[in-house]
Amino acid sequence: MRKAAFLVLALLLPAAAGAAPDAAPRQSSPEVRALLEKVDRLYRSSRSWARIEMEVVTPDWRRTLTMDFWTEGLDKTFIRVKAPARDAGAATLRKGAEMWNYFPKINKVMKVPPSMMMGSWMGSDFTNDDLVKESTLMDDYYGEFFSPEKPDPALHYLRLRPAAGTVSLWAAIELVIRKSDLLPLREDYYDEKGRLQRYMEFSDIAPLGGRTMPRVMRMVPLSKAGHSTTIRYLDAGFDGALPADTFTLRNLQRAAVK
Structure with missing residues (x-):
């Protein structure tokens, strides 16, 4: 799941982080834009499939979901839950700016309004937008390189801010990217007060589906002590053929879990 797909998803002060939005350039340089495009497409391709495991941890309970994730480009995503049995068949479809969820227990499809894109997906610490990537770092943010207090010369540090017209919970996102292979290691998300x-x-950077990529992503919300969500890629394939009806409402409502 990449754009899991799932994807997928950002991923997360020095004093400058709380600066006014115009502290960063209004347009990313070609080098910055190329790095952001690589991050956006890390778990995606012209077409992709992945099997992932998502573990949600809270102080009171722990829950693990297994799901399949399909993508086409950056604007189509389909997710179907396979396990546990009580959640099997639940599915999410995103096409362009539209998103739907299917709940098999009530046999109902519900369209997700734009106002809910930042809401939790399946009770996890990832938002709907994180998982289906309705926004992209490359097109919806602008940024520049910065140097933290103790920089590692082997790493790139990028600070991003929302582009004009972008609706985002985050006033700034900071990325740490490995120079050797341009793979992300960390994303930090800040509010408008620089917090x-x-x-x-x-x-767990290792070969997966013919690529070398991080196979584990762990999201930690600092406002909820003891909460975290970890996504593990179990298998993946890129640029293969997908059924023609993958990204359709009809597929969303299929009861059989494939």
Whole structure:
């Protein structure tokens, strides 16, 4: 799941982080834009499939979901839950700016309004937008390189701010990217007061589906002590053929879990 797909998703002060929005350039440089495009497409391709495991942890309970994730480009995503049995068949479809959820227990499809894109997906610490990538770092944010207090010369540091017209919970997003292979290691998300609200760590970098990529993503919301959500990629394939009806409402409502 990439754009899991799932994807997928951002992933997460120095004093400058709380600066006014015009502290960063209004347009990313070609080098910054190329890095953001690589991050956006990390778990996606012209077409992709993945099997992932999502573990949601709270102080009171722990829950693990297994799901399949399909994408086409950056604007189509389909997710179907396979396990546990009580959630099997639940599905999410995103096409362009529209998103729908299917709930098999009540056999109902519900369209997700734009106001709910930042809401929790399946009770996790990832938002609907994180998982289906209605927004992209490349097109919806602008940014520049910055240097933290103790920089690692092997890493790139990027600070992003929302582009004009972008509706975002985050006033700034900071990315840490490995120079050797341009893979992300961490994303930090800040509110309008420059306070770190959540972060996402990327780990277990290894071959997957013919690519080398982080196979584990862990999202931690700092406003909820003891909460975290970890996504693990179990298998993946890129640029293969997908059924013609993958990204359709008809597929969304199929009772059989494939």
